[in-house]
Amino acid sequence: MNTDTVLITGASSGIGEALAENFARDGYDLVLVARSEDKLLALKRRLAKDYKIEVLVEPADLSRRGAAKKLVTTLGKIEVQVDILVNCAGVLEHGSFVGLTGNAHQGLIDLNISGLTSMLSQFLPSMVKRGKGRILNVASIAAFQPVPSLATYAATKAYVLSLSESLAEELTGTGVTVTALCPGITATNMVANAKEKSSGLKIPEFIVGDVEDVAAQGYRACIKGDAICVPGAVNLAATITGRATPKWLLRRISGVMGRYTLKT
Numbered sequence: 001m002n003t004d005t006v007l008i009t010g011a012s013s014g015i016g017e018a019l020a021e022n023f024a025r026d027g028y029d030l031v032l033v034a035r036s037e038d039k040l041l042a043l044k045r046r047l048a049k050d051y052k053i054e055v056l057v058e059p060a061d062l063s064r065r066g067a068a069k070k071l072v073t074t075l076g077k078i079e080v081q082v083d084i085l086v087n088c089a090g091v092l093e094h095g096s097f098v099g100l101t102g103n104a105h106q107g108l109i110d111l112n113i114s115g116l117t118s119m120l121s122q123f124l125p126s127m128v129k130r131g132k133g134r135i136l137n138v139a140s141i142a143a144f145q146p147v148p149s150l151a152t153y154a155a156t157k158a159y160v161l162s163l164s165e166s167l168a169e170e171l172t173g174t175g176v177t178v179t180a181l182c183p184g185i186t187a188t189n190m191v192a193n194a195k196e197k198s199s200g201l202k203i204p205e206f207i208v209g210d211v212e213d214v215a216a217q218g219y220r221a222c223i224k225g226d227a228i229c230v231p232g233a234v235n236l237a238a239t240i241t242g243r244a245t246p247k248w249l250l251r252r253i254s255g256v257m258g259r260y261t262l263k264t
Contacts, residue, residue: 007031007082009062010089012039015138018215029054035061062089062115072122082135087116097151105152112156132174136222137164139180141230144209168227177225181218184232187242
């Protein structure tokens with residue numbers, strides 16, 4: 001039976017919830033973090049019953065300054081050591097840049113960038129000190145290319161990917177690994193909400209990934225310590241092709257596709 005503890009942000013639904021299931025299945029104890037306490041408590045009851053593990057629920061809005069520090073302080077008081085950190089909390093906004101409010105852009109930055117970075121700065125030092133740890137940061141295939149209609153979102157995920165790759169190398173030899181999970185469009189509440197808010201968002205069903213498969217691949221990559229995981233053959237091919245394509249051509253292609261999603 002595993003004795004390590006995994007902290008998962010954004011655990012109340014989608015990829016975060018599915019990742020919690022994967023870790024629970026292999027006997028890891030869990031700390032579940034998200035804004036929705038009711039959903040976290042329901043997930044706690046199910047996972048604790050099904051897998052006989054310890055599950056803590058810590059409701060938090062990680063877009064707020066000081067939330068990560070408060071979380072690490074709370075866990076320290078009850079002597080809970082985090083061995084694996086999964087940064088899955090994130091938000092998505094679809095639309096033209098000028099069509100979104102300043103608050104919408106700032107919300108993306110506050111959670112996807114500032115919240116994730118704060119979690120790393122609070123939990124990573126103790127892992128390095130112990131010489132053991134795993135980090136799984138959930139990015140996106142949007143991180144590999146410009147995405148008109150998702151400009152700020154894609155930029156935040158490019159940050160997550162760049163930071164993850166840099167840390168994966170920086171931490172070589174420390175016993176701590178960093179993995180960036182870069183899923184394509186996945187059947188989650190976040191994507192469903194984006195489609196509902198933006199009637200022009202057109203997503204062909206054949207490119208929508210299964211959340212359980214995405215989480216399973218991310219889980220395995222994290223445990224192995226792989227630097228990057230891109231679930232799905234089509235997504236992997238797209239990222240490889242994107243990195244090999246001249247920037248000007250990639251912008252043109254992305255522009256055509258991005259503008260298409262804005263049509264009503």
